Amino acid sequence: MASVLLDLVHLTTWAVCAVIKLPQLVAVLRAGSASGLSLSSLLMELAGHIVFLRYQIYYGYPLKTYLEYPIIITQDVILIYCIMHFSGNAKRALVYALIYWGGWYILTLEKWIIDLAMNVCTFISAASKLVQLQHLWQTKDSGQMSTLTWGMSVYTSSVLIRFIIMLILNIWVTATILHYRKTKKTG
Structure with a gap:
């Protein structure tokens, strides 16, 4: 029963991710404006998604563990272009595309680069939300x-x-073990 429930949650999460940016895209296209959206926030979010996807591919994880990321990345790229288009900066989109394309390859030049990037990926993604809030x-x-x-x-x-x-619970158990660990006294 638990595995069926987990599979259902995974499937619905994937399905939501497949269309997650579509309502945003529709709102922007209908209004002909991207007001309220932070370009910096979306660029940071895109960077986080690209790092995660590249890491998964680099280490050969199964496709089902990251299948939604190419779809989310595509939606982010379209949304970023719309923001730039409606703000009159559509030509700058090519510059960003080249930077991200180069970053895609730089990430795997050395193993330590992709590992370091993955370690800061969560912070970049979280920071993107804070940038949107600030905006x-x-x-x-x-x-x-x-x-x-x-x-x-x-x-x-x-x-x-x-x-x-x-x-949190694993940290708590570990801390409790350390707290109650009795040091062996040697006689």
Whole structure:
């Protein structure tokens, strides 16, 4: 029963990820504006996704563990282009594309590069959310931000709550072991 439930959660998470940015794209295209969206936030998010995808491929993880990332990356790229187009900077999109394309190859020049990048990947992804929040607080306008897109992000992130809880509990057990460990006295 537990494995069926886990498979269902995995499948629904993948399905949500497959369309996660579509409501945002529709909102931006309908309005002909990307107000409320932070380009810096999306560029950071894209960097985090690219690092994660490249890491998974580099180490030969099964496709099912990262299948949603090429789809999310594609959606992010389209959304970034829309933001740049509506702000009159569409030509700069080529510069960003070249930077990310180069980064894709640089990541695997040496093993330590991809490992280091993966270690900071979570911080980059988290920082992208903080940058979006800062943008919203500064402009005091959510503009074309899609509640549905962000709600789907909440769902896909909530799956990780189990791992966070297990991490905290494992740290707690380890700390308790260390606290109660009796040192052996040699006579």
